[in-house]
Amino acid sequence: MRDRYCGTLKKEEIGKRVNLSGWVFRRRDHGGLIFIDLRDVTGIVQIVFSPEISKEAHEIAGELRHEYVISVSGKVDKRPEGTENLNIPTGEIEVLVDAVEILNTCKPLPFQLEDEEPSESLRLKYRYLDMRRLDVKKVFMERSRAYKVVRDYFNDHNFYEFETPFFTKSTPEGARDFIVPSRLSTGMFYALPQSPQLFKQILMIAGFDRYFQIVRCFRDEDLRADRQPEFTQIDVEMSFVDVDDVLSISEGLIGELFEAITGHKLVLPLQRMTYREAMELYGTDKPDLRFDMAMYNLTDIFKGTEFGVFKKTVDEGGEIKALLLTDRTLTRKDLDTSVEVAKEMGASGLVWMRVEEEGFQSPVAKYLKDEEKERIKNLLKCKNGDVVFIMADRKNRVNEIMGKFRLYLGEKYELIDKKRFQFLWVVDFPLLEYSEEERRYVARHHPFTSPKGKIKGLADRIESKDIDPESIIARAYDLVLNGVEIGGGSIRIHRADDQMEMFRILNIKEEEAREKFGFLLEALEMGAPPHGGIAFGFDRILMMLLGLDSIRDVIPFPKTQKGTCLLTGAPSKVPQKQLNELKIRVLGETPR
């Protein structure tokens, strides 16, 4: 149906006969002449119908409407002087058509493909029309290229690609499972994998040494702009490795992806920071380092304070933290607003102090001692016009809220260089974290992550209070980009006795552990090599490197915030017969 593509037709082909097929994108009827921008996967080219070239073709052209599918033959010609369009690659040429065939018609469109930004629900319902738009199409072409970059990289580094089952048993990644009822074993359910975690470990035990997979994972969580119930991970596992080996292989991959998509070289190695440092300085385990502004700890300075709120915090073992905003002019109203914002974030209060010639200007200035003010000035190295924000609370709370408040200041006062890509490894995560909901310690990463140092005896030491559970450090790491977690992994526990010890630490009974993970425990007993790995959020990485705001923009057929597919109408009811076969009775329905 064609021997050339529209968007790549070259002016070197002027004078040649060509056959093209595609969609009618734009159409201009200039009385005698009809101009059409014909579009295919590569772009557009102008085609011209003139009664002088072919009366018949010109007549058919009169019937063409937006998005009709046509096939044409004609001669490539130079566009007349002054009518070139240098904004598109084919802008200097046109095709004079002498034969046309209509391959399909098109109903009036629910939205125009250009000059109109349809609502997201229209875009998702008519995803095929949305994707006809070249900028949308380009995203998925980039995505396709990215798959190749990933596969090439891992092939070059002796990794083997695998597919692991979707119908499986629960893998504990901290979310709710999607489950699938079994017809052959009624009353039984498969869980869709939250990740291939256990399979990749089993492949290491099988001796494959290096594994990767570009794999769909399923997590039944509340959705946000950067979350989907099914999403794609680049999943990796390696044998006989330590943290540095995994990070270095990962950096190589990220570097290649980064260069392929942005066209820029990534400077390696990437910055690293411990979890503790991240929390202390930025109040979060995923700091956005596109702008500096670390927190200062003023607790020491206020050891002898008489200022009520600060005194209370110091007495109760809390912390007093400060942020310094420099080179910005803030009005009194700005300062009042910042107090409001901090309160909305959950702060019990926020103190501001403006540095002026005469000293600090602040509603609380009179309660602070000269010595305290002097020490703050020295520690923060502040100059006239700077504003110091101070918060006092329990350690975790003040860190968390100050961390959020820092991001607010970054946005509001345009401190963030939006063009920058700032990667960061956060390492040395705590192994455990207390779950208020389950009233026990849970694995912060997952229960297969190994601690630094010996695991043997830890359960007893925790029980006898010989060690603070929160002080145990995991061999776990996250990769952060611009304040967003884009990957994470760990060195695993590779001995069955250690894994049992970990279950004991997590208060998981032996019986339950055997029930859920017996196959893993057994495999660990049969010569499991030391191993570790990582998984990256492929969609998130693409979204960020392409400068898009929503993960839905990089997923061909995404779900809405409510987990529905507007194109197909999923999820939907199933016929009673199917439910009967599964011996399932529906007890309720979410009203739509």
Ligand code: ASP
């Ligand atoms: N399975 C983990 C996750 O999905 C990643 C890993 O530990 O390799 O987050």
